[in-house]
Amino acid sequence: MIPTIRDVAREANVSIATVSRVLNGLTGYSDKTKQKVIKTIEDMGYHPNAIARFLNNRRTQTIGVMFPAVTSEFASAVLQGIEEFALERGYSVLVCNTEVDGNRTMKYLQVLRERQIDGIIVVSEVLKHEYKHLLETMKVPIVLVSSESDDPDIPYVRVDDRQASYDAVCYLINKGHRDIAMISGSPDDPVAGRPRLQGYKDALYDKGIPYRSSRVVYGDFHYDSGGTAMEALLKQDKGVTAVFAATDEMAVGAMNVALQHGIRVPDDLSFMGYDNIRLSRMIYPALSTVGQPLLALGQEAASKLITMIETGKVVPSLVASHKIVERQTVMDLRT
Incomplete structure (x- = not known):
């Protein structure tokens, strides 16, 4: 029995x-x-019993998490943080893969509404008008990770992408590099594309280095696009001494293409990534990068969401700290 x-x-x-x-x-x-x-x-x-629990407190003890790409190491690290905190508090996690272009987002929002979830965490995605309209009908709290909203009722957890990118480029400049290229995400992406590109431009400007559009190539934040972008960069501007990529995945893809062309890293060309995922320390040479506290971002997001679920009160947003992680892919040109 x-x-x-x-x-x-x-x-x-x-x-x-x-x-x-x-x-x-x-x-x-x-x-x-x-x-x-x-x-x-x-x-x-x-x-x-989940049904009995729902009847008792009108909650299903379930939260939805929406990712544009659940297979990335970035997503898995953030999700680990979310799940660890949520499970400790007795909540289940329903993960939705919305795809990079977001074409599944509306469908999954409908699914989450039917499941009567208690709250939603949205990772690396902009809340478009049609999303917000549907979310308003659901009447559940929302927390953003690595994104932000001008809605004061929707808190976010993220690092300052412009400042982190700025610090990465300044790190390269302080190592004696002045001819620095960037592999950026989409310039139309307000979440990480535009802020990280702006940080690159601002660092060059503040250090008195002219910005050259030929030294900026674009990818989609993932490995394959880093390689493609590197091929384009090698064709259009051969004078660079360092490449800053907007994600570690793109940096590793670019490094592999450089090595295929006989370019030694870091002797001939230095590389700097962004995220500090496991891949960045697993490759050789190990990638210097901007470290985001990915696990902590997930934990903080889950904490804020569950607090909002259980208290009905909006919590403040959090801008987490980042750090420069020095490894083996940046040559010091001052020596």
């Missing part, structure tokens, strides 16, 4: 309300009582 919450309460010699509070991470009991309830749950093999 499947045990019920009543059976757990009887066996642990506590009230049903106490068992419920332990299950939902609420306060009002001693640590000794908590441990006794948890042990009883484990011994009896009790699993809370």
Whole structure:
């Protein structure tokens, strides 16, 4: 016979309300009582019924997470942070792959509405007007990761992409590089494309280095486009000493093409990435990059969303810190 919450309460010699509070991470009991309830749950093999939980507090204990590309290392690191925090708080996570162009976003929003999820985390995607209209009808809290909105009721968690890009280019300049190219994301992308490109331009300007459009090529943030962009760069401007890529994946794709052309890294050409995913330290030579706290971004997003779900109050946004991660792909030209 499947045990019920009543059976757990009887066996642990506590009230049903106490068992419920332990299950939902609420306060009002001693640590000794908590441990006794948890042990009883484990011994009896009790699993809370999602339908009963919904009827009790009008919540499904489920959050939706929307990614434009769930296969990327960036996405997996952020998702790990979200899931770790959510599971600790008793929430399940439903992951939706909206594709890079967002053509599945409306469909998945409909799915999340039908599932009666309690809140949504949107990663690396702009909230278009049609998305916001549907989200307003769902009446659930939303948190953005690596994006932002001008809506004060929608908090975000992200690094300052313009400043992080600026710092990366200044790092290269401080190593003696003045002929620096960039492999950027789409210039039409307001999430990471435009801010990172602007940081590149601002760093050159502040250091008195002329901006040359021939030294900017574009990709889609993923590995293959980095290689394609590098081929284009080699054809149109051969005078660069360093390449800054807007993601680690594009940087690694570009490095491989450079090596295929007999270009030594970093002796002949230096590379700088962005994100600090595992790939950046797994390749040889290990990639110097801009470090984003990806796991922490996911944890912070989940924390903010669950706080909004459980309190009904809007929480403040967070601009997380970034860092320059020095490895082996940048040559110091000052020596």
